[in-house]
Amino acid sequence: MTSPNPHAIDTDTLSGMKPLRKVVYSIGSNLGDRQGNLQGAVDALRDTPDVIVVDVSPVYETSPVGGPEDSPDFLNLVVVAETTLEPRTLLERALAIEDAYGRERTSHWAPRTLDVDLIMVGAAVVDHEDLRLPHPLAHERGFVLVPWFAVDPQGEVPGQGPLAALVAEVDDAGITRRDDLVID
Ligand SMILES: Nc1ncnc2c1ncn2[C@@H]1O[C@H](COP(=O)(O)OP(=O)(O)OP(=O)(O)O)[C@@H](O)[C@H]1O
Numbered sequence: 001m002t003s004p005n006p007h008a009i010d011t012d013t014l015s016g017m018k019p020l021r022k023v024v025y026s027i028g029s030n031l032g033d034r035q036g037n038l039q040g041a042v043d044a045l046r047d048t049p050d051v052i053v054v055d056v057s058p059v060y061e062t063s064p065v066g067g068p069e070d071s072p073d074f075l076n077l078v079v080v081a082e083t084t085l086e087p088r089t090l091l092e093r094a095l096a097i098e099d100a101y102g103r104e105r106t107s108h109w110a111p112r113t114l115d116v117d118l119i120m121v122g123a124a125v126v127d128h129e130d131l132r133l134p135h136p137l138a139h140e141r142g143f144v145l146v147p148w149f150a151v152d153p154q155g156e157v158p159g160q161g162p163l164a165a166l167v168a169e170v171d172d173a174g175i176t177r178r179d180d181l182v183i184d
């Protein structure tokens, strides 16, 4: 008779485990204390149960894409994390973090103290009015691709391909790395 394997995990335990998925956030601010707002958002993500922050990109100063003509420049960064949470729970948390930083929902693409967008959650594909994944514009936005590529050169936008190829195509005029602005 063989003795039981002390390292074995029973199948009930395994089937109850939620998969760990990669989640990528794009965070931007173009009003108020822009660096402080980004730092606050990163801290809030780190404080989120079941979200493990793996990488925080450098900060980039970026020209506004869309929005009013007099829109101020943004500071942008990207956070790469791992999570067992569902996309909708992640969205609720992202919106709560925006609200905590005084975000007023005025017009689409209006200047904002804090914008926390979900770019991808594993291989999830969602197409609802209030949640679209992967983010439908991520693959063409330099302010997302450039920071993301800096910390995750092997990354991919699901359905769109490797970051290395996407970043090579994107217009990076108006995107300046700000190593003087450090996020802890
Ligand atoms: N992937 C996503 N991440 C965050 N919000 C999303 C996503 N998909 C849809 N939304 C919805 O978009 C709303 C936010 O609209 P908002 O005006 O802030 O868009 P935006 O961030 O300015 O524009 P864009 O969608 O071009 O990034 C949220 O209330 C949310 O329900």
Ligand SMILES: Nc1nc2c(c(=O)[nH]1)N=C(CO)CN2
Binding pocket: 027, 028, 029, 062, 063, 064, 065, 066, 067, 074, 076, 109, 115, 117, 143
């Ligand atoms: N440079 C820049 N432009 C934008 C940004 C942003 O974060 N950075 N966010 C937008 C809506 O999500 C629209 N335009």
